[in-house]
Amino acid sequence: DAGITQSPRHKVTETGTPVTLRCHQTENHRYMYWYRQDPGHGLRLIHYSYGVKDTDKGEVSDGYSVSRSKTEDFLLTLESATSSQTSVYFCAIREGLAYTEAFFGQGTRLTVV
């Protein structure tokens, strides 16, 4: 199994508070991604990184920021959590682009009350 660890696995937080989710990989893969999974919407890309300090927005980036100061860690921050950000968040990694597999972490279930 690919070495990807997400933390925390579950979190309940209050509206308006900042929240940071962590994705840690031991594969030394260049590309890292944050997705959210919601009923009726499937998995949608929030942000991704193509190297240390290199990040870009995905389809649903509003209200989220990311940082990648080391190859192995990709952090997702909800600047001021809202109920609409209640979701399951997945991190993914890829070694390269074309002709490479993506591997996913176990997911983080976030509830904003």
Added chain:
Amino acid sequence: GIQVEQSPPDLILQEGANSTLRCNFSDSVNNLQWFHQNPWGQLINLFYIPSGTKQNGRLSATTVATERYSLLYISSSQTTDSGVYFCAVDAPYGGSQGNLIFGKGTKLSVKP
């Protein structure tokens, strides 16, 4: 953008039965993956199969890239096969690098 459609949306099987899941995509792709999301929510890689046929135990997959579809075969199904099966393809060039576009999935329930 590229469209990924999976069928059927739901499937109920008796243990021991065989099944075929289908994934159609609207544009040429250079990556296609099949995942199993188990009842605990974990996304498990099944196949990386941009073209051709692969087999892994009771599961096999075939992608016909020129006709823009992929099939996942499950033989002698077991209750542990239950969950949602997703296919996903790379977003086209010009989009987010390496982003996967997912189908809506096929929810499989295998009854004992």
